[in-house]
Amino acid sequence: MIDWDDVFGGNNEQPTNPREIFGLLDKAPRFEFLRDVQADILDGWYRDRARRDTVIKLDTGGGKTTSGLLMLQSCINEDVYPAVYLTPDKYLTEQVLSEAAALGVDATDDVDDPRIRAGSAIYVTNIFKLFNGRSIFGVGRRGVRLPIGAIIVDDAHACLATVASQFRIRLKSDHPAYGKVGELFDSALRGQSIAAATAIRANDPHDYLEVPFWDVRDKVDDLHAILHRYRETDELAFTYPFLADHLHLCRIVIGGSELEIDPLFPIPSMVPSFEAAKRRIYMSATLADDSVFVTHFGADPDTLSDPVTPDVANALGDRMILLPKEINRDIKREEIKQLVVDLAQDRNCVVIVPSKRAADEWRSVANQVLMGEQVSPGVARLRAGHVGLVVLVNRYDGVDLPQDACRVLVIDGLPEANSLIERVDNVVLGNGTVGLRRQIERIEQGMGRGVRSIDDHCVVLLLGARLTERLLSAEGKPLLSNATRTQIDIAQRLAAQSQGGSIDDVRDTMMLCLDQKKMWTNGSRKARASIRPDKSLRLDNTSVHLRNAFDSAWLDNDQRAAEIVHNEVQEATDPGLKAWLLVREAFHRHSFDPTAAQARLVKAREHNRQVLRPLVGVDYDALRRREIRQAEAAQAVLQRHLEAYDRIRFVDALVEDLQFRPDTSEQFEQGIEDAGRLIGLSCQRPEKRFGEGPDNLWHLFNDTFAVIECKNGVTSQNGISKKDLGQLQQSMTWFKGHYGGADATPVIIHPHSKAGPKASVSEGTRVMTPRGLKTFNKALCAFVRALASDESAVRNVERIAALLSEHHLQAEMILQHFTSDIN
Structure with missing residues (x-):
């Protein structure tokens, strides 16, 4: 019997350098060599591998999976195990296992496989298995069930929403605990807003309120009792164990259709084995905010290393980004939609939308509309062959659509909040840097779904005036990664040279990428070669x-x-x-x-009046009457946008918000305020800011006001209801109580011009119907575009005044021209 160990020198020591490990593996032919970017990543990690928390930044298609498996095998060979490879979902777990088999690395998804604890195989699983209240790794005082020596969190950016949701209790209105929690905090909600609290009790899905933190603390024992009683229900079984001892550190938001209980931050230390892991490696594409490694995974910011990156960003695929409305603002949405439908006849086109409502606009032409648990099997069908036009609802990350799975990707509209608490925060933070960073990050994640390797290509269409405005703003663009910012610059230069182009011109441009014509690919390749990776962490x-x-x-x-x-x-x-x-x-x-x-x-x-109302000390601040000419006030607003194109983007986004659509009351009411300010009126949202009064209040001129109730989401066909007109009458009573002898016209924005059964119409009440709103929107656009056509006009108050009058936007004209009597 030949002793082969003796023949080859008798050295049984396992190599720890990932490059050496790669060379010794019995792997498939496609793994003949490591790519340069993989070698850069492995060398960078290996030099400082003992760090507890390490961030690996590698663009999609750079070979993260192979790199991650080699790093974990290195850890095992250095006696740092069990080794865990964590993915965002089950589907990607299967991909990693397949990659490991081809690479020649032992891996398993069976938690009971004895090789895991023995350091003979890598355990591959998904984020849900690690972070849940009954984790197989152990939770809280129950201690460690499966220890972790080294762990890879792959697509860490895609895992963030899951980590947050796993620490969130969400109860629908049909859950038995929902009503009991609602009763517990009913008086607290009424102290914030009687109108909203009443709507919540009536299960109105559009209303929600945060429970004041002092009420949560005062009643935390009662809250415990309610949740403990229902702890075995599906909604609580995997979340309540995380929060049971920490409810006093939670925020609670109650809506008409559901409630949420959320800690201020996820508590990853509730999984002791993750907290005690010697090496935690986060692999991610570039994020607008790297602070999430600290806030969501508990990494120590003082020891968190600068990211390990390749020397050059040459793993990027070919992505053409187009902004159709920047090419020609007269291109209609329906034309773009039809273009995508046509292209989907012989290639897969994927549209990412922020909500079910937005998905409905595509449903009639879509081959699939995917959300929730439908996403994984739907994506599998895309990867298997031609499906056509597929809509993904609020899925900006955690989805791989390589090669023919997606050749045209459409990002349609701004991402919306993932939770009630995010909606609450967005009202306060939405227009600031924090809210902008959240949106930019999700947009960029969405844009990355269609190009998954260096030899992949995809066209990305960005739709929606509000999305374009935020993405191209002076504040938003710097938040993009170097790669995406370079490609957006190309899109803007392309738009500048294609001004006035038709939808056919847009199609011809897209085909240059889709058909991989040299006039596009050569330039695209050169542009990508100049991109340098982000070498530092963006910690807020x-x-x-x-x-x-x-x-x-x-x-x-x-x-x-x-x-x-x-x-x-x-x-x-x-x-x-x-x-x-x-x-x-x-x-x-x-x-x-x-x-x-x-x-x-x-x-x-x-x-900011949108935050929680304190117990005392809140008085109503009456809307200040305008002390300067309307045209001067309008000029001040217009000049905040330095360039004419910025003003056009602003009004396009504003008009996009001012539409009759369900579930858009917040955007609409804010749009009415912004529109009033744009044309030089003094405006306020009393109900939002003070918890009482109308949705909107405009000071028109002298002692004359408009008291406005917005009902743009109404779907009833029975006219203006008694309830809606009654609310308007209550707002008029409120107005008289605060403004004495001032005059006010009651205005309701509603899809119908007739009063419904038993509804009483107060004298002088006006209605803005869809026709009136459409005319108003056109006037706003025409006013701003007229100013844009002559850059000197915005500096000329008399010219602004003339344009206000020409478009019936003078305060004395508005109600007469854009509203009508109720029949």
């Missing part, structure tokens, strides 16, 4: 410090938590962010100084 100090504050509160040191947040308040300059931070400071301060906490809330409302 505020997010990091807020996480530190939460960790202090989790250790029962609320005073330290309040001090940390107070320092952030002092640094904040954006009014929305400052207000939001003041509320967070009050949250932590309440446990040891409730009086001071309420004072911080009063201060917060000085910066």
Whole structure:
């Protein structure tokens, strides 16, 4: 019997350098060599492999899976195991297992496989298996069931939403605990807004309110009792164990159709084996905010390394980004839609939309509309062959659509909030840097779905005026990765040279990429070769410090938590962010100084009236009458947008919001305020800011106002209901109580011009119907475009005044021209 170990030198020591490991594996022929980018990544990681938290940044298609498997095999060979490879979902788990088999690395998805604990195989599983209240790895006081030596979190950016949702209790209105929690906090909600609380009790899906944190603390024992009673239900079984001991550190938002209970941050330390892991490696594409590694995974910002990146970004595939409305603003949405339908006849086209409502606009022409559990099998069909036009609902990450699975990708509209709490925060933060960063990140993630390797290609169409406005803004563009920013620059230069082009011209341009014509591919390749990877982490100090504050509160040191947040308040300059931070400071301060906490809330409302109402100290601030000419006020608003094109983008986005559509009340009411300000009126949203009064209030001229109720989401066919007109009458009563002898015209924005059964119409009431709104929107666009056609006009108050009059936007003309009597 030949002793082959002796023949080959008797050296049984396992190599730890991933490059050496790769060379010794019995692998498939396609793994003949490591790519340069993979070698760069492996060398960079290996030099500093002992770090507890490491971020690997590698664009899609760069070979992350192979690199990750080699790193974990290196850890095993260095006796750092069990080794775990974590994916965003089951589908990608199967991909990793397939890759491991072809690479010659032992891997398994069977948690009971003894090779895992013995360090003989890598355990491949998904994020759901690690972070849930009954985790196979062990939870909380129950301790470690499966230890972790080294762990890869693949597509970490795609795992973020899952991590957050796994620490969130979400109960639909038909769950038995929903009603009991609602009753527990009913009086607290009424203290915030009687109108919204009443709508919530009536299960109106459009309304929601946050429960004041002091009420949560005061009633936390009762809340425990309710949730504990139903802890075995599906909705609570995998979340309640995470939060049972931490409800006092949670926010609660109750809506008409569901409620949410969310900790201020996820608590990954509730899975002790993840907390104790010696090596935690996060593999991700470039993010607009890398703070999530700290806030969601608990990485230590003081020891978190700069990212490991390749020397050059030459793993990027060929992606053509087009902005059709930047090429020609007169191209109609229906033309773009038909173009996508035509292209889908012989290739897969995928449309990502933010909501079910947005999906309905594509449903009649779509071959598939996918959401929730339908996504994985639907994506599998795309990867298997031609399907046609497929719509993904609110799925911007965690989906791989390589090669023919997706040749045309459409991002249609701004991403919407994933949760009620995000919706609450967006009202305060949405227009600031924090809200913008969240949206930009999700847009960029969505754009990455269609190009998954260096030899892949895809055309990306960006639709929606609001999306374009935010993406191309001076604040938004710097938040993009170097690669995407370069491709957006190309899209803008292409649009500039194609001004006035038709939809056929857009199609011809797309075909250059789709058919891989040299005039496109050569230039695209050169542009990609010039891109350099982002070499540093983008850590937002505020997010990091807020996480530190939460960790202090989790250790029962609320005073330290309040001090940390107070320092952030002092640094904040954006009014929305400052207000939001003041509320967070009050949250932590309440446990040891409730009086001071309420004072911080009063201060917060000085910066933004959308935050929680304190127990005392909130008075209504009457809308100030305009003291300058309407044209001068309009000029001040217009000049905030320095370039004419920025003004056009702004009004296009505004008109996009001012539409009769269900579930868009927030955007619509804000749009009515923004429209009023654009034409020089003083405006306010009393119900939103103060919890009472009309949706919108406009000061027109002298002592004359418009009291406006917005019902753009109404779907009833029975005219204007008694309830809606009654609400308008209540708002008029409120107005008289605050404005004395001033005159006001009651206005309701409604799809119908006739009063419904038993409805009473007050004298002088006006209605803006879809026809009137359409005319108003056209007037807004014509007004702004007329100013854009002559750059000097915006500096000429008399010219602005003349244009306001020409388009019937003078305060004295508006109601007469755009509204009518109710029949």
